[in-house]
Each structure stands twice: as C-alpha cells, then as structure tokens.
Amino acid sequence: MIKLILLILCGFVFYSMISGLLRPKQSRKPKNRSNEGEIMVEDPQCHTYLPQSDAIKANINGQQYYFCSKKCLREYKQAQKK
Numbered sequence: 316m317i318k319l320i321l322l323i324l325c326g327f328v329f330y331s332m333i334s335g336l337l338r339p340k341q342s343r344k345p346k347n348r349s350n351e352g353e354i355m356v357e358d359p360q361c362h363t364y365l366p367q368s369d370a371i372k373a374n375i376n377g378q379q380y381y382f383c384s385k386k387c388l389r390e391y392k393q394a395q396k397k
C-alpha cells in the first residue's frame with residue numbers, strides 16, 4: 316500500500332515537473348514581462364541599451380530621450396548647455 320502511495324506521489328512530482336517545464340513556453344499571458352520583445356532604447360550619454368520601461372524619460376528641446384540613470388540625464392543636460 317505504501318508503495319502505491321509513493322508511486323502516485325512520484326508520478327505527481329514528475330507530472331508537475333513536466334507541466335512546469337512546458338507551461339512558460341505555451342502560455343501567452345503577458346504576466347511575466349521579460350526583456351524579450353521589449354523596445355530597447357539607447358542612452359545618448361553612455362550609449363547603453365536598456366528596456367524602455369527601465370529607462371528614465373526626458374524631454375530635451377522637444378525631443379524624447381531615454382537615460383539609464385538620473386546621473387546620465389544630468390550629465391547629458393549639462394553637455395547640451397555648452
């Protein structure tokens with residue numbers, strides 16, 4: 316009897332492992348938004364590419380810019396003033 320329970324338990328663990336491995340590829344839910352497929356923007360200051368959602372948006376002279384950090388934004392603005 317115990318063997319049967321163990322067998323069912325092993326089967327359940329195995330099944331959940333398999334379904335866990337297959338599920339992320341099959342589901343199309345935008346729940347876990349990874350960097351894949353996201354718009355990449357360039358930081359004009361340090362020329363780093365980063366996802367748009369992580370970037371700091373700034374409007375300089377009517378142009379939309381994206382920065383990786385506030386430091387880059389500040390440095391870029393200072394460079395523009397010269």
Ligand SMILES: [Zn+2]
Pocket residue numbers: 358360361362363382383384387
């Ligand atoms: Zn930067």
